[in-house]
Amino acid sequence: MPTARGTDRQWRPPAVILAGGRSSRMGSPKAGLLLRGRTMLDRIIERLEPQVESIALNLNADPGVALPPNLVVVADTMPGFFGPLAGILTAMRHAGRTAPAASHVLTVPTDTPFFPDNVASRLVDAVTSGEEIAVAWSDGKMHPLFALWPVALADDLEAWIRTDEKLRVRAFIARHRSTAVDFPLSATKAGPLDPFFNINTPEQLRQAEEWLKRLEDHSR
Numbered sequence: 001m002p003t004a005r006g007t008d009r010q011w012r013p014p015a016v017i018l019a020g021g022r023s024s025r026m027g028s029p030k031a032g033l034l035l036r037g038r039t040m041l042d043r044i045i046e047r048l049e050p051q052v053e054s055i056a057l058n059l060n061a062d063p064g065v066a067l068p069p070n071l072v073v074v075a076d077t078m079p080g081f082f083g084p085l086a087g088i089l090t091a092m093r094h095a096g097r098t099a100p101a102a103s104h105v106l107t108v109p110t111d112t113p114f115f116p117d118n119v120a121s122r123l124v125d126a127v128t129s130g131e132e133i134a135v136a137w138s139d140g141k142m143h144p145l146f147a148l149w150p151v152a153l154a155d156d157l158e159a160w161i162r163t164d165e166k167l168r169v170r171a172f173i174a175r176h177r178s179t180a181v182d183f184p185l186s187a188t189k190a191g192p193l194d195p196f197f198n199i200n201t202p203e204q205l206r207q208a209e210e211w212l213k214r215l216e217d218h219s220r
């Protein structure tokens with residue numbers, strides 16, 4: 001079974017980009033936001049593509065931007081905006097359908113454009129069984145949407161979404177075997193950058209623009 005460490009170190013997981021939320025703090029869909037002239041989605045795909053076997057986009061509304069023509073789009077299997085866990089469930093179901101040999105599926109949110117270029121391989125290396133979740137950390141914080149999810153947990157997750165009131169990703173992780181994978185701050189010419197810098201608001205978009213400007217200025 002192409003699972004992980006011990007069986008196939010080169011294994012690349014299927015991946016799903018999570019863009020199914022309402023973007024209420026930002027006010028417009030985050031996948032289509034421009035960051036120094038390129039969409040967040042383009043930036044995420046470019047970084048993710050070399051790391052994974054396949055990419056699908058989880059989306060529940062108009063992204064507000066033209067999508068790459070070959071990109072597979074999957075809406076939540078449980079409609080109703082149940083939050084990120086609904087996107088994770090959709091990712092598990094999608095992988096179960098399209099990559100039946102895969103033990104795990106990787107999720108990456110659409111609003112974190114500087115994520116590490118080895119996030120997939122480090123998470124894959126960390127799991128020791130088909131039942132274990134691997135989740136990214138940096139700077140003492142968990143980033144629960146950067147995780148490798150056992151596809152076999154889909155039915156359990158669906159039942160949890162139907163019954164739990166808070167629907168917190170961390171609480172779901174806590175119910176299962178998981179392993180934490182710590183990532184260092186990225187050493188850039190403009191100083192240390194948390195690779196999981198997350199853009200939820202117009203102010204954070206401005207800060208990300210500022211980062212990119214500094215990085216580009218320093219590389220000249």
Ligand SMILES: Nc1nc2c(ncn2[C@@H]2O[C@H](COP(=O)(O)OP(=O)(O)OP(=O)(O)O)[C@@H](O)[C@H]2O)c(=O)[nH]1
Pocket residue numbers: 018019020021022023024025026058059060076080081082083084085086087088090108109110111145200
């Ligand atoms: N599939 C799905 N994904 C969701 C849902 N709600 C949030 N997400 C995803 O979860 C991740 C983190 O969510 P937030 O950063 O809070 O994004 P959001 O909910 O769109 O934004 P806010 O409305 O401002 O909270 C993003 O990648 C979202 O796309 C949902 O109901 N369904």
Ligand SMILES: [Mg+2]
Pocket residue numbers: 021
């Ligand atoms: Mg939200």
